[in-house]
Each structure stands twice: as C-alpha cells, then as structure tokens.
Amino acid sequence: MAIIEAHHLSKTFQQHRRFPGFWGAIRTLFTHEYITRQAVRDISFAVERGEAVGYVGPNGAGKSTTIKMLTGVLVPTSGTVLVNGRMPHKARQENARRIGVIFGQRSQLWWELPVIDSFDLHRHMYRIRHDQYAKNLAFFEELLCLKEFLHSPVRQLSLGQRMRAEIALALLHDPDILFLDEPTIGLDITAKDRIREFLQAVNREREVTIILTSHDLKDIEEICSRIVIINQGDLAYDGAVSDLKTRLGNQRTLTIEFSHDPGPITISGVTLLQDDGSRKQFQFDKAVLSTYEVLSALAEKYPVVDISLEDTDIEDIIRTLYNSMGEQALEREQLDTWTRGKAVTK
Numbered sequence: 001m002a003i004i005e006a007h008h009l010s011k012t013f014q015q016h017r018r019f020p021g022f023w024g025a026i027r028t029l030f031t032h033e034y035i036t037r038q039a040v041r042d043i044s045f046a047v048e049r050g051e052a053v054g055y056v057g058p059n060g061a062g063k064s065t066t067i068k069m070l071t072g073v074l075v076p077t078s079g080t081v082l083v084n085g086r087m088p089h090k091a092r093q094e095n096a097r098r099i100g101v102i103f104g105q106r107s108q109l110w111w112e113l114p115v116i117d118s119f120d121l122h123r124h125m126y127r128i129r130h131d132q133y134a135k136n137l138a139f140f141e142e143l144l145c146l147k148e149f150l151h152s153p154v155r156q157l158s159l160g161q162r163m164r165a166e167i168a169l170a171l172l173h174d175p176d177i178l179f180l181d182e183p184t185i186g187l188d189i190t191a192k193d194r195i196r197e198f199l200q201a202v203n204r205e206r207e208v209t210i211i212l213t214s215h216d217l218k219d220i221e222e223i224c225s226r227i228v229i230i231n232q233g234d235l236a237y238d239g240a241v242s243d244l245k246t247r248l249g250n251q252r253t254l255t256i257e258f259s260h261d262p263g264p265i266t267i268s269g270v271t272l273l274q275d276d277g278s279r280k281q282f283q284f285d286k287a288v289l290s291t292y293e294v295l296s297a298l299a300e301k302y303p304v305v306d307i308s309l310e311d312t313d314i315e316d317i318i319r320t321l322y323n324s325m326g327e328q329a330l331e332r333e334q335l336d337t338w339t340r341g342k343a344v345t346k
C-alpha cells in the first residue's frame with residue numbers, strides 16, 4: 001500500500017469580500033459577501049514508501065495547501081487523503097508521530113533556548129526512547145555538523161544553522177515521512193548543498209519518504225526522482241524527473257547578446273524564453289531546427305555581439321511549462337471573476 005494516497009482532493013477557501021476605498025471599508029464592515037477561492041482542485045496521486053517527490057508550482061499554485069491537508073492542518077473540502085492508512089486531520093496525534101514537518105518560514109525551535117533544550121523537549125513530547133534519541137542525535141550531529149551551535153540559543157544562529165537544527169528536530173522521532181516546505185529559502189549555496197546532501201542521505205539510508213516543495217529546482221533535481229507540478233490548483237504533471245527532461249530534452253537554449261535591444265523578434269519554431277532587452281534567451285527543438293539555421297536567421301537581421309548555447313536544463317523546462325500554463329491561468333482568472341460575480345451572501 002502506498003504511504004500517501006490522495007483521491008480527488010480539493011480545497012476551497014471563502015474569503016470575506018473587501019471593497020476598496022473609505023466607503024468600501026465601511027461597506028466591508030456591514031456586508032457578508034464571500035469570494036470562493038479554489039486552492040486545490042481534484043488532485044489524485046500516490047506516493048510509495050521511500051520515494052522522494054518534488055512538489056512544485058508557481059506562487060499561489062496550491063502547494064502549501066496540499067501539504068497542510070497531508071499533514072492534517074487543513075481539512076479537505078472534498079476528496080480523501082490517507083497517510084499511513086489514516087486520515088491526517090482525523091488522527092492528528094498518531095499522524096504527528098509518524099511524520100516530520102519543516103516549514104522554511106516558520107520555526108519549531110524555542111527562540112530563547114539552546115538548541116539542545118528544544119531537542120530535549122521534543123524527546124519528551126514524542127516519548128522518544130533514550131537509546132533511540134542518543135543514536136539519532138549522534139547521527140545528526142555528525143552529518144549536519146550541529147556540535148558548533150548545539151548549546152547556543154536559537155536566536156543567535158545563522159539561517160543555515162537554524163535550518164540544520166530544524167531538520168534534525170523534525171527527524172528525532174524517526175518519522176516515516178518528512179514534509180519540507182521551502183527548506184533552503186534564503187540560504188547560501190554552501191548551506192543549500194549541505195542540506196541537500198543530508199536529505200539525500202536520509203532518504204537513501206533511512207528510507208524516509210520525502211515530500212519537498214521548493215522554488216529552487218536544484219533542490220528537486222538533486223533530492224527527488226519524481227516531480228509533481230501543480231498550477232492554479234490543478235495537477236499539471238506527475239512523473240519521473242528524468243522523463244520530464246527526456247520529454248523536453250530535445251530543446252536547446254540559445255542566449256544572445258545584441259548590440260542594442262532589437263525589440264520583438266519572431267522566428268518560426270523558436271520560443272522567446274526570457275527577454276532582458278539587449279539580452280534574450282530563445283528555445284528551439286534541435287530535432288526540428290539546427291543551431292546554424294536559428295543563428296543565421298537572427299544574425300541576418302540583428303547585430304549579434306555574443307552567443308551561448310546550452311541543452312535545456314530543468315529550470316528552463318519548467319519555465320516553459322509555466323509559460324504555457326500562464327495561458328490557462330488567464331482563463332482561470334476569468335473564471336475567478338465569474339465566481340466573484342456569483343459571490344454568495346450569507
């Protein structure tokens with residue numbers, strides 16, 4: 001049986017409708033109109049024990065809402081979710097014992113206390129056996145280099161040190177699943193690398209199932225073998241990271257520095273990926289067009305100063321997917337306006 005099963009999971013929020021301006025503020029006080037926001041729409045997926053799954057999508061796509069339903073913080077509006085065979089929101093305590101949760105923007109550590117005291121409190125709360133606690137602490141101390149700050153108050157830690165402590169804390173009770181929401185946000189490259197290596201080790205050696213959301217796709221590429229992409233609440237892709245690369249792997253990215261901004265450029269079969277004025281990034285399918293054809297079509301019309309060519313990496317692949325999903329988003333916005341028009345009066 002899969003360790004996580006989501007069937008037709010949906011979540012809608014009702015937001016109090018606010019009217020703009022001074023009179024609007026007064027109207028807001030006296031009206032009870034609500035806007036329905038569909039954060040997650042009819043999502044189904046299953047995660048096997050020991051998998052590492054990257055859950056990605058643009059801002060507001062519904063990632064955190066899904067994670068909150070999987071961890072029992074939010075109740076689904078419809079559909080079902082089973083984690084370790086239980087409904088997380090109905091069995092919050094049992095579920096909590098089997099999962100570890102890290103929200104990059106929030107801390108589970110006690111700000112004024114030394115790190116080790118937060119660990120100790122966690123040991124009591126989760127009734128972790130002494131030998132299990134000692135073994136885990138030794139393992140994390142070594143792999144996450146915790147020794148240097150284990151006895152310092154949390155408020156004195158750097159962001160990287162704090163995140164290492166958060167991860168150790170979330171794993172002290174040997175959870176089966178680790179949910180991580182933006183664990184490397186704001187960290188420098190070395191700190192990110194250290195955390196990625198550690199998560200790889202935890203997934204590989206301890207077979208902890210990992211569900212990771214991150215806007216840094218390097219996190220996903222290095223830690224996860226599977227990627228689930230969500231957009232505007234809908235599931236847009238679910239498959240192996242390697243398949244996603246193969247599927248769009250024929251794409252090449254050509255970056256051109258022009259002597260000045262040539263304005264809009266359209267060449268059949270070539271997509272404008274990024275436009276920074278005189279520096280533009282294009283993408284094309286190398287099975288359809290040769291680099292020579294693309295370059296000569298461009299250089300014929302516009303003064304080219306410099307070029308660089310790369311096979312498309314995962315960032316580009318996802319950017320292309322997001323761009324195509326942007327069109328759907330526009331349609332969804334129209335739908336939102338429609339929903340607003342139908343705002344229910346309670």
Ligand SMILES: Nc1ncnc2c1ncn2[C@@H]1O[C@H](COP(=O)(O)OP(=O)(O)OP(=O)(O)O)[C@@H](O)[C@H]1O
Binds near residue numbers: 013065
């Ligand atoms: N408590 C809430 N009340 C009302 N709307 C909410 C609530 N939580 C989330 N939303 C809305 O649901 C949608 C999805 O939000 P969510 O936080 O799940 O997105 P996300 O993919 O995690 O975004 P980000 O990458 O920016 O963190 C957004 O439109 C958001 O405004």
